[in-house]
Amino acid sequence: MLIETVDLKKTYRTGKVDVEALRGVDVRIRAGELVAIMGPSGCGKSTLMHLLGAMARATSGRVLMDGKDIAQMNDSERTAVRRTKLGFVFQKLNLLPTLTARANIEIARTIQGSEGDEKIDVYLADILKILKIDDKLDRRPSELSGGEQQRFAIARAVSHRPAIVLADEPTGALDSKNSEAVLQMFRELNRKFQQTILLVTHNPELAGYADRLIEMRDGLVVHDSGSIASAAVGN
Amino acid sequence: MKWQIILSGLRARPVRTGVTIMAVSLQVALILVIVGLTTGTANEIGKRIAGVGADIMFQAPGADVLLAANGANLKEKFATELAAKEGIQRVAPVLVKISTAPLVNIFGIDPESFNEVSGGLVYLDGKVFSEPDEIVIDDIFSRDKKLKVGDSIELIKHKFKVSGIVQNGKGSRVFMGLEAAQDLNNSPNMVSVFFIKLKDSRNINAAIEKLSADFPGYELRNVPEYAALMNGASIPGFDDFNAVVVFVALCIGIMVIFLSMYTTIMERTREIGILRSLGASKMFIVTLIMKESILLCVIGVILGTIGSYIIVDSAKSFFPSLAFLISYKWMIVAAISALVSGVVGSLHPSLKAASQDPVEAFAYE
Numbered sequence: 001m002l003i004e005t006v007d008l009k010k011t012y013r014t015g016k017v018d019v020e021a022l023r024g025v026d027v028r029i030r031a032g033e034l035v036a037i038m039g040p041s042g043c044g045k046s047t048l049m050h051l052l053g054a055m056a057r058a059t060s061g062r063v064l065m066d067g068k069d070i071a072q073m074n075d076s077e078r079t080a081v082r083r084t085k086l087g088f089v090f091q092k093l094n095l096l097p098t099l100t101a102r103a104n105i106e107i108a109r110t111i112q113g114s115e116g117d118e119k120i121d122v123y124l125a126d127i128l129k130i131l132k133i134d135d136k137l138d139r140r141p142s143e144l145s146g147g148e149q150q151r152f153a154i155a156r157a158v159s160h161r162p163a164i165v166l167a168d169e170p171t172g173a174l175d176s177k178n179s180e181a182v183l184q185m186f187r188e189l190n191r192k193f194q195q196t197i198l199l200v201t202h203n204p205e206l207a208g209y210a211d212r213l214i215e216m217r218d219g220l221v222v223h224d225s226g227s228i229a230s231a232a233v234g235n
Numbered sequence: 236m237k238w239q240i241i242l243s244g245l246r247a248r249p250v251r252t253g254v255t256i257m258a259v260s261l262q263v264a265l266i267l268v269i270v271g272l273t274t275g276t277a278n279e280i281g282k283r284i285a286g287v288g289a290d291i292m293f294q295a296p297g298a299d300v301l302l303a304a305n306g307a308n309l310k311e312k313f314a315t316e317l318a319a320k321e322g323i324q325r326v327a328p329v330l331v332k333i334s335t336a337p338l339v340n341i342f343g344i345d346p347e348s349f350n351e352v353s354g355g356l357v358y359l360d361g362k363v364f365s366e367p368d369e370i371v372i373d374d375i376f377s378r379d380k381k382l383k384v385g386d387s388i389e390l391i392k393h394k395f396k397v398s399g400i401v402q403n404g405k406g407s408r409v410f411m412g413l414e415a416a417q418d419l420n421n422s423p424n425m426v427s428v429f430f431i432k433l434k435d436s437r438n439i440n441a442a443i444e445k446l447s448a449d450f451p452g453y454e455l456r457n458v459p460e461y462a463a464l465m466n467g468a469s470i471p472g473f474d475d476f477n478a479v480v481v482f483v484a485l486c487i488g489i490m491v492i493f494l495s496m497y498t499t500i501m502e503r504t505r506e507i508g509i510l511r512s513l514g515a516s517k518m519f520i521v522t523l524i525m526k527e528s529i530l531l532c533v534i535g536v537i538l539g540t541i542g543s544y545i546i547v548d549s550a551k552s553f554f555p556s557l558a559f560l561i562s563y564k565w566m567i568v569a570a571i572s573a574l575v576s577g578v579v580g581s582l583h584p585s586l587k588a589a590s591q592d593p594v595e596a597f598a599y600e
Binding site for chain 2: 098115
């Protein structure tokens with residue numbers, strides 16, 4: 001099991017009101033899966049992604065990655081998890097606007113310590129070809145289309161071969177043509193490199209590109225098309 | 236790679252970068268020019284006094300090292316008494332009067348004794364004063380006030396005619412007759428200082444010791460050491476004034492850097508969120524912001540130092556009598572002040588940036 005949540009809860013306090021964003025989520029993600037987490041706005045999918053992505057601490061419950069509970073780690077431990085095991089793609093403004101696309105990837109590799117790793121260089125060259133952006137490395141984000149920016153964000157997210165890539169509404173700011181292209185590329189990365197990918201979206205069309213669909217509502221998982229439990233029942 | 240982020244960030248915000256560098260340059264220039272002016276003026280006065288050529292300066296008890304600050308509180312007839320002492324070759328009585336507009340020291344001298352002690356004023360034009368309303372000026376004062384022989388100038392509410400122009404470097408920029416100065420000062424037969432020339436200049440301190448025994452309480456100064464004395468430490472309030480200048484410049488620098496870096500982290504909240512999501516540690520963010528701030532300050536120090544020389548040269552061309560001394564010591568002080576501003580001013584913004592919650596940073600648009 002690559003990552004697993006156990007009775008995961010997250011409560012936000014806004015003024016004097018407690019908002020329960022997650023009310024006990026149990027999810028198990030296997031290595032190499034392409035999973036879509038879906039649900040309407042406010043259902044807790046982004047909060048789940050933040051917790052899976054070691055960006056926030058849980059109120060209670062556990063997020064187990066390699067047997068370690070990242071949900072209760074302190075900031076520097078969570079930072080180390082993000083640096084070594086995770087890659088992120090966000091809805092928009094993913095790239096540092098003042099740097100070229102190449103520098104955006106290089107800064108990630110510097111932070112992640114994979115700078116100068118020849119194996120990664122070869123892998124990255126491959127990724128850039130798959131994403132069809134290998135000829136646009138010296139452009140700044142402002143010189144790239146939204147789809148191209150998103151593809152560079154994907155390249156950066158996978159540049160250090162993370163255990164899992166988390167994408168929060170990656171096609172949210174794209175037109176349908178670019179959305180489709182980006183989703184195809186996620187699938188290709190998943191197929192070719194067995195890259196585990198978790199897509200968070202409210203767009204039902206996106207679900208068609210995933211192997212597994214997890215639906216959320218009101219801070220709970222209401223449907224999981226491929227959970228370990230349902231797989232066992234199916235067998 | 237970190238430098239690439241910093242440099243590209245600076246290039247992307249040219250106005251902020253330019254204004255910050257300019258402010259740090261001004262901080263450096265403020266220190267170098269103002270301290271340079273005070274130090275330079277003191278140093279130049281010291282050199283001019285040393286240029287008189289005397290070995291000992293004899294002043295009234297408790298007299299200040301700044302001659303103009305003392306008035307006329309020595310009886311002129313002491314000169315005869317002093318001259319009679321063993322080992323003394325010549326005594327030149329001088330009354331020092333200060334003109335506030337224009338600001339200049341006027342030496343009331345007895346030309347004969349003053350020339351014997353100083354080796355003589357070197358005349359570039361004209362001759363020594365022969366009337367009470369005549370003055371001799373040095374070449375710098377002449378250039379500064381655009382005066383030539385025969386021209387008039389008002390000093391101490393009196394109109395004087397220039398009778399001669401001498402080479403600078405011997406005591407004062409303006410000379411007049413001793414008696415005329417005493418009349419003007421309402422202090423007949425009184426002077427401010429005696430410049431003493433010894434027969435043997437090799438052991439000034441021994442002569443001072445001897446004179447001190449004969450004239451207890453009087454201020455006796457070794458003139459060759461006077462220039463060094465005039466570098467600051469011995470002038471009352473000099474170091475305090477310079478410290479205030481450095482402090483004010485430092486405060487300005489810290490505020491400018493604080494504002495600049497605070498603005499930049501607010502503008503770059505999302506960028507910082509991206510870096511944090513990539514796994515950049517808090518230290519990475521702190522050093523990124525601090526390095527940017529320090530780079531701005533280093534550029535500011537370089538430009539500020541160059542700018543100081545330009546300001547000094549311009550000031551000297553407009554006001555030749557101004558004296559500046561930009562020393563390595565004060566360059567280092569100004570540079571340290573700017574770098575301290577860079578570190579202190581960016582401390583809070585960098586810590587604030589580092590402590591940003593990545594989730595909140597991403598929500599920021």
